[in-house]
Amino acid sequence: MEYRSGFISIIGSPNVGKSTLMNRLVGQKISIVSDRAQTTRNRITGVVSRENYQLIFLDTPGVNAPKSRLGEYMLKVAYDTISEVDAVLLMIDAAVGIRDKDEKLITELGARIGKTPVVAAINKTDLVSLGTIDELTERLEKENYIKAIVPISAETGRGVDKLEAALIEYLVPGPQYYPDDMVTDQPMWSICAEMIRETALKLLRDEIPHGIGVGIDKIQQREDGLHDVFATIYCERDSHKGIVIGKGASMLKRIGSTARTEIEWLFGTKVNLQLYVKVRSDWRNSASALREFGFDPNF
Numbered sequence: 001m002e003y004r005s006g007f008i009s010i011i012g013s014p015n016v017g018k019s020t021l022m023n024r025l026v027g028q029k030i031s032i033v034s035d036r037a038q039t040t041r042n043r044i045t046g047v048v049s050r051e052n053y054q055l056i057f058l059d060t061p062g063v064n065a066p067k068s069r070l071g072e073y074m075l076k077v078a079y080d081t082i083s084e085v086d087a088v089l090l091m092i093d094a095a096v097g098i099r100d101k102d103e104k105l106i107t108e109l110g111a112r113i114g115k116t117p118v119v120a121a122i123n124k125t126d127l128v129s130l131g132t133i134d135e136l137t138e139r140l141e142k143e144n145y146i147k148a149i150v151p152i153s154a155e156t157g158r159g160v161d162k163l164e165a166a167l168i169e170y171l172v173p174g175p176q177y178y179p180d181d182m183v184t185d186q187p188m189w190s191i192c193a194e195m196i197r198e199t200a201l202k203l204l205r206d207e208i209p210h211g212i213g214v215g216i217d218k219i220q221q222r223e224d225g226l227h228d229v230f231a232t233i234y235c236e237r238d239s240h241k242g243i244v245i246g247k248g249a250s251m252l253k254r255i256g257s258t259a260r261t262e263i264e265w266l267f268g269t270k271v272n273l274q275l276y277v278k279v280r281s282d283w284r285n286s287a288s289a290l291r292e293f294g295f296d297p298n299f
Ligand SMILES: Nc1nc2c(ncn2[C@@H]2O[C@H](COP(=O)(O)OP(=O)(O)OP(=O)(O)O)[C@@H](O)[C@H]2O)c(=O)[nH]1
Pocket: 012, 013, 014, 015, 016, 017, 018, 019, 020, 021, 032, 033, 034, 035, 036, 037, 038, 039, 040, 041, 060, 061, 062, 063, 123, 124, 125, 126, 127, 152, 153, 154, 155, 156
Protein backbone atom coordinates (compact mmCIF):
# COMPACT_ATOMS: atom_id res chain seq x y z
CA MET A 1 0.00 0.00 0.00
CA GLU A 2 1.23 3.48 -0.88
CA TYR A 3 2.30 5.57 2.13
CA ARG A 4 -0.26 8.20 3.03
CA SER A 5 -0.32 11.12 5.43
CA GLY A 6 -2.44 14.07 6.36
CA PHE A 7 -3.23 16.84 8.81
CA ILE A 8 -6.48 16.77 10.73
CA SER A 9 -7.80 19.59 12.85
CA ILE A 10 -9.98 18.74 15.85
CA ILE A 11 -12.65 21.43 16.23
CA GLY A 12 -15.44 21.72 18.77
CA SER A 13 -16.96 23.76 21.59
CA PRO A 14 -14.99 23.99 24.86
CA ASN A 15 -14.90 20.92 27.10
CA VAL A 16 -16.28 18.40 24.56
CA GLY A 17 -13.16 16.20 24.89
CA LYS A 18 -10.90 17.23 22.00
CA SER A 19 -7.67 17.01 23.97
CA THR A 20 -8.72 13.75 25.64
CA LEU A 21 -9.25 12.26 22.18
CA MET A 22 -5.93 13.47 20.88
CA ASN A 23 -4.10 11.96 23.84
CA ARG A 24 -5.99 8.71 23.31
CA LEU A 25 -5.09 8.58 19.61
CA VAL A 26 -1.44 9.38 20.24
CA GLY A 27 -1.32 7.00 23.23
CA GLN A 28 0.34 9.52 25.49
CA LYS A 29 -0.60 12.74 27.26
CA ILE A 30 0.61 15.67 25.20
CA SER A 31 -2.36 18.02 25.47
CA ILE A 32 -3.67 18.98 28.89
CA VAL A 33 -7.21 18.09 29.95
CA SER A 34 -9.55 19.46 32.61
CA ASP A 35 -13.22 19.70 33.41
CA ARG A 36 -12.96 23.46 32.87
CA ALA A 37 -14.03 25.01 29.59
CA GLN A 38 -11.18 26.64 27.61
CA THR A 39 -8.37 24.45 28.84
CA THR A 40 -6.46 24.37 25.56
CA ARG A 41 -5.16 27.79 24.55
CA ASN A 42 -2.96 27.04 21.60
CA ARG A 43 -2.69 24.66 18.70
CA ILE A 44 -1.15 21.39 19.90
CA THR A 45 0.21 18.85 17.43
CA GLY A 46 -0.21 15.11 18.03
CA VAL A 47 1.34 12.58 15.67
CA VAL A 48 -0.01 9.07 15.08
CA SER A 49 2.42 6.89 13.11
CA ARG A 50 1.31 3.51 11.76
CA GLU A 51 2.97 1.18 9.28
CA ASN A 52 1.44 2.67 6.14
CA TYR A 53 0.29 6.08 7.20
CA GLN A 54 0.76 9.05 9.47
CA LEU A 55 -2.03 11.19 10.90
CA ILE A 56 -1.07 14.57 12.29
CA PHE A 57 -3.76 15.93 14.59
CA LEU A 58 -4.07 19.57 15.54
CA ASP A 59 -5.84 19.95 18.86
CA THR A 60 -7.36 23.43 18.99
CA PRO A 61 -8.92 25.72 21.62
CA GLY A 62 -12.66 25.22 22.11
CA VAL A 63 -14.66 27.56 19.88
CA ASN A 64 -16.29 30.19 22.06
CA ALA A 65 -17.33 33.84 22.01
CA PRO A 66 -14.09 35.63 23.00
CA LYS A 67 -13.97 37.75 26.17
CA SER A 68 -10.34 38.90 25.94
CA ARG A 69 -7.46 39.28 23.50
CA LEU A 70 -6.39 35.79 24.50
CA GLY A 71 -9.92 34.57 23.69
CA GLU A 72 -9.75 36.24 20.27
CA TYR A 73 -6.41 34.57 19.67
CA MET A 74 -7.82 31.16 20.67
CA LEU A 75 -10.79 31.48 18.32
CA LYS A 76 -8.52 32.49 15.47
CA VAL A 77 -6.19 29.54 16.12
CA ALA A 78 -9.12 27.14 15.92
CA TYR A 79 -10.55 28.53 12.68
CA ASP A 80 -7.18 29.16 11.02
CA THR A 81 -6.27 25.48 11.19
CA ILE A 82 -9.21 24.66 8.90
CA SER A 83 -7.48 26.07 5.85
CA GLU A 84 -4.27 24.10 6.50
CA VAL A 85 -5.60 20.58 6.89
CA ASP A 86 -6.68 17.61 4.80
CA ALA A 87 -9.72 16.92 6.97
CA VAL A 88 -11.54 18.38 9.95
CA LEU A 89 -12.78 16.36 12.90
CA LEU A 90 -15.83 18.08 14.37
CA MET A 91 -16.53 17.01 17.93
CA ILE A 92 -19.86 17.07 19.75
CA ASP A 93 -20.39 16.21 23.42
CA ALA A 94 -23.26 13.70 23.69
CA ALA A 95 -23.71 14.42 27.38
CA VAL A 96 -24.70 18.04 26.76
CA GLY A 97 -26.09 17.55 23.26
CA ILE A 98 -26.12 20.13 20.49
CA ARG A 99 -26.54 23.50 22.23
CA ASP A 100 -26.90 26.93 20.62
CA LYS A 101 -23.13 27.35 20.60
CA ASP A 102 -22.69 23.99 18.84
CA GLU A 103 -25.37 24.92 16.28
CA LYS A 104 -23.50 28.16 15.66
CA LEU A 105 -20.25 26.27 15.19
CA ILE A 106 -21.87 23.75 12.82
CA THR A 107 -23.19 26.62 10.68
CA GLU A 108 -19.94 28.60 10.81
CA LEU A 109 -17.87 25.54 9.91
CA GLY A 110 -20.17 24.77 6.98
CA ALA A 111 -19.64 28.32 5.71
CA ARG A 112 -15.85 28.19 6.03
CA ILE A 113 -15.05 24.61 5.13
CA GLY A 114 -14.97 24.73 1.32
CA LYS A 115 -14.04 21.32 -0.08
CA THR A 116 -12.24 20.00 3.01
CA PRO A 117 -13.97 16.83 4.25
CA VAL A 118 -15.42 16.81 7.75
CA VAL A 119 -15.85 13.76 9.97
CA ALA A 120 -18.01 14.23 13.07
CA ALA A 121 -17.32 12.44 16.34
CA ILE A 122 -20.08 12.20 18.93
CA ASN A 123 -18.04 11.96 22.14
CA LYS A 124 -18.80 10.90 25.73
CA THR A 125 -21.13 8.14 24.57
CA ASP A 126 -20.27 6.33 27.81
CA LEU A 127 -22.58 8.85 29.51
CA VAL A 128 -25.69 8.57 27.32
CA SER A 129 -28.28 6.14 25.93
CA LEU A 130 -28.34 4.76 22.40
CA GLY A 131 -31.46 6.87 21.77
CA THR A 132 -29.49 10.06 22.42
CA ILE A 133 -26.72 8.96 20.06
CA ASP A 134 -29.35 8.29 17.35
CA GLU A 135 -30.89 11.73 17.81
CA LEU A 136 -27.54 13.48 17.55
CA THR A 137 -26.61 11.39 14.50
CA GLU A 138 -29.87 12.39 12.79
CA ARG A 139 -29.17 16.06 13.43
CA LEU A 140 -25.62 15.85 12.06
CA GLU A 141 -26.73 13.87 8.99
CA LYS A 142 -28.65 16.96 7.87
CA GLU A 143 -25.34 18.71 7.13
CA ASN A 144 -24.14 17.83 3.65
CA TYR A 145 -20.56 18.76 4.40
CA ILE A 146 -20.27 16.08 7.10
CA LYS A 147 -18.99 12.93 5.39
CA ALA A 148 -19.10 10.46 8.29
CA ILE A 149 -20.40 10.36 11.87
CA VAL A 150 -18.73 8.17 14.49
CA PRO A 151 -19.91 7.75 18.10
CA ILE A 152 -16.95 7.46 20.46
CA SER A 153 -15.78 7.70 24.02
CA ALA A 154 -12.40 9.39 24.17
CA GLU A 155 -12.29 8.45 27.85
CA THR A 156 -12.80 4.68 27.46
CA GLY A 157 -11.49 4.39 23.90
CA ARG A 158 -14.74 2.97 22.55
CA GLY A 159 -15.15 3.67 18.83
CA VAL A 160 -11.82 5.45 18.53
CA ASP A 161 -10.43 2.78 16.15
CA LYS A 162 -13.51 3.24 13.93
CA LEU A 163 -12.92 6.98 13.97
CA GLU A 164 -9.30 6.50 12.93
CA ALA A 165 -10.45 4.22 10.10
CA ALA A 166 -12.93 6.88 8.93
CA LEU A 167 -10.20 9.54 8.92
CA ILE A 168 -7.68 7.42 6.99
CA GLU A 169 -10.03 7.70 4.01
CA TYR A 170 -9.03 11.34 3.68
CA LEU A 171 -5.27 10.91 3.85
CA VAL A 172 -3.39 11.65 0.66
CA PRO A 173 -0.28 9.99 -0.79
CA GLY A 174 2.49 11.90 0.90
CA PRO A 175 5.59 11.91 3.03
CA GLN A 176 6.12 10.80 6.59
CA TYR A 177 6.28 14.27 8.12
CA TYR A 178 7.60 13.21 11.54
CA PRO A 179 9.84 10.34 12.68
CA ASP A 180 8.06 7.26 14.13
CA ASP A 181 8.95 8.08 17.72
CA MET A 182 7.91 11.73 17.63
CA VAL A 183 4.48 12.33 19.14
CA THR A 184 4.43 16.13 19.15
CA ASP A 185 6.43 19.09 17.92
CA GLN A 186 5.82 21.08 21.09
CA PRO A 187 9.06 21.92 22.87
CA MET A 188 9.67 20.37 26.30
CA TRP A 189 9.44 23.73 28.09
CA SER A 190 6.00 24.29 26.62
CA ILE A 191 4.67 20.87 27.70
CA CYS A 192 6.22 21.52 31.09
CA ALA A 193 4.39 24.87 31.45
CA GLU A 194 1.15 23.26 30.35
CA MET A 195 1.46 20.50 32.95
CA ILE A 196 1.84 23.11 35.67
CA ARG A 197 -1.18 24.96 34.31
CA GLU A 198 -3.19 21.72 34.17
CA THR A 199 -2.47 21.07 37.84
CA ALA A 200 -3.51 24.61 38.72
CA LEU A 201 -6.72 24.16 36.70
CA LYS A 202 -7.50 21.01 38.65
CA LEU A 203 -6.72 22.31 42.12
CA LEU A 204 -8.04 25.88 41.96
CA ARG A 205 -11.70 26.79 41.87
CA ASP A 206 -13.99 29.49 40.51
CA GLU A 207 -12.63 32.06 38.09
CA ILE A 208 -8.99 31.89 39.17
CA PRO A 209 -7.78 29.16 36.78
CA HIS A 210 -8.97 31.06 33.72
CA GLY A 211 -6.64 33.93 34.59
CA ILE A 212 -3.57 31.76 35.09
CA GLY A 213 -0.56 31.81 32.80
CA VAL A 214 2.62 29.83 33.33
CA GLY A 215 6.06 30.96 32.24
CA ILE A 216 9.15 28.73 32.35
CA ASP A 217 12.10 30.80 33.55
CA LYS A 218 14.83 28.18 33.32
CA ILE A 219 15.35 24.45 32.87
CA GLN A 220 18.76 22.97 33.52
CA GLN A 221 20.09 19.46 34.01
CA ARG A 222 22.56 18.45 36.70
CA GLU A 223 25.37 15.93 36.16
CA ASP A 224 23.40 13.21 37.94
CA GLY A 225 20.51 13.70 35.48
CA LEU A 226 18.13 15.65 37.71
CA HIS A 227 16.37 18.59 36.05
CA ASP A 228 15.91 21.89 37.86
CA VAL A 229 12.80 23.64 36.58
CA PHE A 230 12.09 27.26 37.54
CA ALA A 231 8.61 28.43 36.64
CA THR A 232 6.33 31.36 37.42
CA ILE A 233 2.58 31.19 37.78
CA TYR A 234 1.05 34.49 36.72
CA CYS A 235 -2.35 35.51 38.02
CA GLU A 236 -4.46 38.58 37.54
CA ARG A 237 -4.95 39.98 41.06
CA ASP A 238 -3.30 40.16 44.48
CA SER A 239 -6.26 38.31 45.98
CA HIS A 240 -5.74 35.51 43.41
CA LYS A 241 -2.05 35.34 44.25
CA GLY A 242 -2.98 34.71 47.89
CA ILE A 243 -5.26 31.85 46.87
CA VAL A 244 -2.69 30.31 44.53
CA ILE A 245 -0.12 30.33 47.34
CA GLY A 246 -2.58 29.26 50.05
CA LYS A 247 -2.26 29.18 53.82
CA GLY A 248 1.35 28.51 54.76
CA ALA A 249 2.02 28.01 51.00
CA SER A 250 -0.09 24.84 51.15
CA MET A 251 -1.73 25.30 47.72
CA LEU A 252 1.53 26.15 45.99
CA LYS A 253 3.11 23.05 47.54
CA ARG A 254 0.25 20.87 46.28
CA ILE A 255 0.49 22.34 42.77
CA GLY A 256 4.26 21.85 42.86
CA SER A 257 4.29 18.24 43.99
CA THR A 258 1.53 17.13 41.59
CA ALA A 259 3.09 18.92 38.61
CA ARG A 260 6.53 17.62 39.54
CA THR A 261 5.37 14.01 39.25
CA GLU A 262 4.01 14.72 35.76
CA ILE A 263 7.19 16.51 34.68
CA GLU A 264 9.38 13.70 36.05
CA TRP A 265 7.45 11.31 33.86
CA LEU A 266 7.92 13.65 30.90
CA PHE A 267 11.69 14.00 31.37
CA GLY A 268 12.25 10.49 32.66
CA THR A 269 14.44 11.91 35.43
CA LYS A 270 14.07 13.33 38.92
CA VAL A 271 12.90 16.93 38.89
CA ASN A 272 13.36 19.79 41.31
CA LEU A 273 10.48 22.17 40.57
CA GLN A 274 10.66 25.72 41.91
CA LEU A 275 7.41 27.63 41.52
CA TYR A 276 6.96 31.39 41.93
CA VAL A 277 3.73 33.36 41.84
CA LYS A 278 3.44 36.85 40.37
CA VAL A 279 0.61 39.22 39.63
CA ARG A 280 0.29 40.55 36.12
CA SER A 281 -2.98 42.39 35.97
CA ASP A 282 -5.12 41.90 32.89
CA TRP A 283 -2.38 39.93 31.10
CA ARG A 284 -4.99 38.22 28.92
CA ASN A 285 -5.47 41.58 27.19
CA SER A 286 -1.79 42.53 27.00
CA ALA A 287 -0.03 41.94 23.68
CA SER A 288 3.41 41.80 25.33
CA ALA A 289 2.32 39.30 27.98
CA LEU A 290 0.62 37.14 25.34
CA ARG A 291 3.82 37.13 23.31
CA GLU A 292 5.85 36.18 26.38
CA PHE A 293 3.56 33.24 27.11
CA GLY A 294 3.93 31.94 23.57
CA PHE A 295 0.75 33.29 21.97
CA ASP A 296 1.56 35.00 18.70
CA PRO A 297 0.09 38.49 19.02
CA ASN A 298 0.13 39.10 15.25
CA PHE A 299 -3.40 38.12 14.62
N1 LIG B 1 -17.25 10.61 30.55
C1 LIG B 1 -16.43 11.09 29.62
N2 LIG B 1 -15.71 12.21 29.89
C2 LIG B 1 -14.90 12.68 28.92
C3 LIG B 1 -14.76 12.05 27.66
N3 LIG B 1 -13.87 12.76 26.93
C4 LIG B 1 -13.47 13.79 27.70
N4 LIG B 1 -14.08 13.75 28.91
C5 LIG B 1 -13.92 14.71 30.02
O1 LIG B 1 -14.39 15.98 29.57
C6 LIG B 1 -13.62 17.05 30.14
C7 LIG B 1 -13.06 17.94 29.06
O2 LIG B 1 -12.07 17.24 28.33
P1 LIG B 1 -10.98 17.98 27.45
O3 LIG B 1 -10.30 16.94 26.64
O4 LIG B 1 -10.15 18.89 28.26
O5 LIG B 1 -11.93 18.86 26.50
P2 LIG B 1 -11.53 19.89 25.37
O6 LIG B 1 -12.56 19.78 24.29
O7 LIG B 1 -10.12 19.69 24.94
O8 LIG B 1 -11.70 21.28 26.12
P3 LIG B 1 -11.07 22.73 25.77
O9 LIG B 1 -9.59 22.58 25.62
O10 LIG B 1 -11.45 23.57 26.93
O11 LIG B 1 -11.74 23.19 24.50
C8 LIG B 1 -12.55 16.37 31.00
O12 LIG B 1 -13.00 16.35 32.33
C9 LIG B 1 -12.47 14.97 30.41
O13 LIG B 1 -12.04 14.00 31.34
C10 LIG B 1 -15.53 10.85 27.42
O14 LIG B 1 -15.48 10.22 26.37
N5 LIG B 1 -16.34 10.46 28.44
